[in-house]
Amino acid sequence: MWRMLVGANAGEGGLIGTALLYKSTDFQTWNFSNRLHENPTTGMWECPDLFPVRIKGRKGLNASAVGKGVLHVLKVSLDLNKHDYYSVGNYLTETDTYKPLIAEIDTGIGLRYDYGKYYASKTFFDPIRQRRIVYGWTNESTSTMDDVAKGWAGLQSIPRIVYLDQRANTSLIQWPIEEVQTLRRKKITVKDVNLEGGEVARLMDVSGVQLDIEVAFKIPDVKQGSTPTELIAESGPSICSQKGASMRGMYGPFGLLVLASNDLTEQTAVYFYFVFTKKDGWKTLVCSDQSRSTVSMNLTPDKTTYGSYVRVYDDEKLLKLRLLVDHSVVETFAQGGRTVITTRVYPKFAQSKNARVFLFNNGSETVNVDSATVWNMATVRFVDFGQ
Template identity: 45%
Template sequence: MHLQSKPAFDVKQLHRSGYHFQPTKHWINGPMYFNGYYHLFYQYNPKGAVWGNIVWAHSVSKDLINWKKVPHAIYPSKLFDKYGCWSGSATVLPGNKPVIFYTGIIDKNQTQVQNYAVPANLSDPYLIEWIKPDNNPIIVADQYVNKTTFRDPTTAWLGKDGYWRTTIGGRRKHRGMAFLYRSKDFINWVRVHHPLHSKNGTGNWECPDFFPVAVTSKNGLDTSAIGQNVKHVFKVSLDLTRYDYYTLGTYFPEKERYIPDKDMVDGWEGLRYDYGNFYASKSFFDPSKNRRILWGWANESDSTDNDVKKGWAGVQLIPRTVVLDPNGKQLLQWPIEELETLRGDKVELSNKVLMKGEKVGIKGITVAQADVDVTFSFDSLDKAEPFDPSWEKLNGEKLCGLKGSTVQGGLGPFGLLTLASENLEEYTPVFFRIFKAQDKHKVLLCSDASRFVLVLIVSVLDRNNFFL
């Protein structure tokens, strides 16, 4: 079944997105829900389509789909952010008072400090004007902290002891660091002598995110939630690879440490939110629908010269709800339900039997603006190719690259050819491969765009009922 979507706005320039959030021009890179509105603050260069001159641009929405641009929330104007207002987070304090926590650049050496800002008028539903108090900065790197890699404070969480805590990314030599700070009043912060978490050999940690997920429910949790049926997610954006990685584990507030589960891997061999262009993501709790929303940013694969020529670069990806998989070993993501409102003209192909090597074209949709639901089913999985035990040493991304979209298997590869030219000189395959292991089947989902590989591995336990 194929469903075409109506773009959220008219697309008048080639390659611009129809329903991803994207400013009208220039370069983009902490969301929040407050009093009926979603607020998106984003890194933005008002002077060009490259990095530099960074401000916190600001847009608001009722539904996470249709956005209204409002004046920039934060821009360099004080000694404590004279050379840039870099990433951070928003926290809603008791009494329904939002606070922005952000990294300020104070000199040409990129010395980084942590500042805060508060709304000038809480009765303004758009929260257009923000004040940066003169007691900034409120966190300054000490001798233990590398002051040039000290940025991106997380949403703060409130402990049962009455202290607020936040973690800030950085590094010591080649060790990635999540520095931990605590405060009673959200103004005076003290560094905990050990990090919340760290890992050697991973390089600089950018844009950390730390949040709880429910073990027995699909509901989202407030960032301060803790308890017996709660696990925690720790995510970092690795400066060395430009991807987002996460682990699942346990937060021990009495020890002020996060410990990943024993099967988790920190760094580039670990779990990723996404195997496409996905970086500098941020999650937030949406109390209006009791869900946690994950939002990432995608840089583009073209050159800087092309970005400058067309006048913009990058998009915010579609927001996703995120929950813990029932197996407790990974997160599950799905586009927010509001995206359904964009679905328009329906084009359907049903009960089509595909033979080996057959390709079927879908007519009546605009390829660049299509939302596709597809289900593949089989009478039997007996012909699935054997899963070589040596492949267990490979992560899914490497296995996708090894097998590819053209190497024949017992039940595949099969899937979709997207962005295909008329005679298939060019296309991006999104395809599946099925393997038969000892007691179950393994399914590999890959995408191959100019040798770039996207992958998800799932296990099929019921061999007689397999649907994707």
Template identity: 35%
Template sequence: MAPTATNHINASFFRDPTTAWLGPDKRWRVIIGSQIKDKGLAFLYRSKDFVYWIKAKHPLHSENYSGMWECPDFFPVSTNSRKGVDTSIIGLKTKHVLKASVGKTPHDCYIIGTYNVTADKFIPEEGSMNGVSALRYDYGKFYASKTFFDSARTGGFCWDGLMNHRLKKMISRRAIPRGLWLDKSGKQLVQWPIPEVEKLRAKKVNLPSKLLRGKSLLPVSGITAAQADVEISFEITKFEKAEVLDPNWTNPQLLCSQKGASVKGALVLMCSDQNRSSLNNDNDKTTYGAFLDVDPVHEKLSLRSLIDHSIVESFGGGGKACITARVYPTLAIDDEAHFLCIQLWN
């Protein structure tokens, strides 16, 4: 029989099984998202034949005050390669990622750690943040993601629903599939659109390098902004006017909202400002932000944005931080959508 909620579990807080994996004892395992009071947890079930499932005595992992864990995910990642790792692999060259869509926030949060297969427990790495403070797949509109595996990569995609008040209905969408791997520090995931996306490119426009001073407006002709794959990189030559990061700045989204997307601290702050995305004030105009772990002294700053009509997915620092936004322009639609590069620099 399939895993079912027991008497002490509210059946409405018991859903979204992960992809099953096979342990070294030849038993299948699967986790299911749940909530007991305000504790979020991932129940663990085992099976010998993939038909009859028995609940383990303890969850794979739990976190107080985090609320319901929807669409949990649990998978290994390589510590020395970007290639995908089979879901049953356990070893010294792998770490494990536990992800949950935390309904209280709502965000897709993840923790990096190790999997004790003997005790069937997930152990977060020392210093990692749990629950609603954990790292996020995406710092914009991104929820209910799931991973997949093939021989080339571990990847993921998400579903998200948003109420459009003008149309008075739920607008759903799926994000572009992303490859997932550990960054060189081993402390966070890097995400990047799968290479197949580049086959959708139809017309290429190259802009020459340019020295930017003050406010620069750079129209980009030859393409429509309704659908575009935009990559930009730049180097910083002087840091005298760069704003020093205040230790009290712990909420990048709030910081972007207060200072605007042109904040001087953009060396470490990635913003997605929807404030001017539509003339219709009924549409959501939330400003999103994420701290970007880059070293502008020794590496270029880069940004890639995939634009598909109402969806904008941005990847900063080669995928170290991602922000997905939903925009509903009133006038800039289809061929009336134009691309303009605006650089604000002090």
């Protein structure tokens, strides 16, 4: 028996988002069965994806896996805001329906794959390496008129492995597939760098628009409050969008400036920022600020700061970022892929060898960079398998 999901909407005003389940015995004739799942306030669902994940371990599973030790992920793309939402739950084979583990963070109102420009994603199972891989549409941050003028729009993200977070089984981990590392070339590493409050330090001998960057900061001596999944889903994106990299806090913002000009008039800031509340204590945001990404007067780009909270545990000593910079694309993976952000930026001057990388700390307290490693990346070689 073959099963297929079709995204749809229903109800008055089309506000009920739903995934329609169809079945076939010959892969040609499909018959409607039932609604796999729905959410009453989310509008049109596009590109639904239901797949199994192991409760323990990182290996992927074939789409038909069910039973003990298996949970399911239901992901949909919301036409209302062009973001991909998911939840973790159970696929009920008796009724061919899906039930999230936590109703408050159901698909469409909870967690996102990516807190930036990432839409219409799809996963597949790689049986050779036993992994599930996801890739998504990274749409533009410029206007339709800008896209028409340059003659193209949109691209696919770097493929990522995806698996259940072993420390929080209601969320996923995403990480670039290991094949990306075969493109690494020139390597520069710095270690044990103290950044005073307000300091900006250029990484010497580093430039370019094709980079793989890994940086680790020592976590300030503060106790992290718990970061429930609901908090990541609900308030993290709005806080990042309200606060850019130029603000001043006690701990942060601190992080990286990429695709930056020498005079810093152009820069894309990716950073951590510690937020304190009397109720919840310290929590960590990871954000990507596009507000100063270009000085071009010929474009009308999105200048939003994207991001959300990232879960950090008390036994962790480092805050880690991995950035994949590829011309107009900056993909950010925080704390091993617990929170992911993709942004599109279009610098006018910070291009080719004129694109610099800086470490920065806009907080009032000193931050220690445990290590920062940058690889210049080769260009992907395309192979025509039809020949």
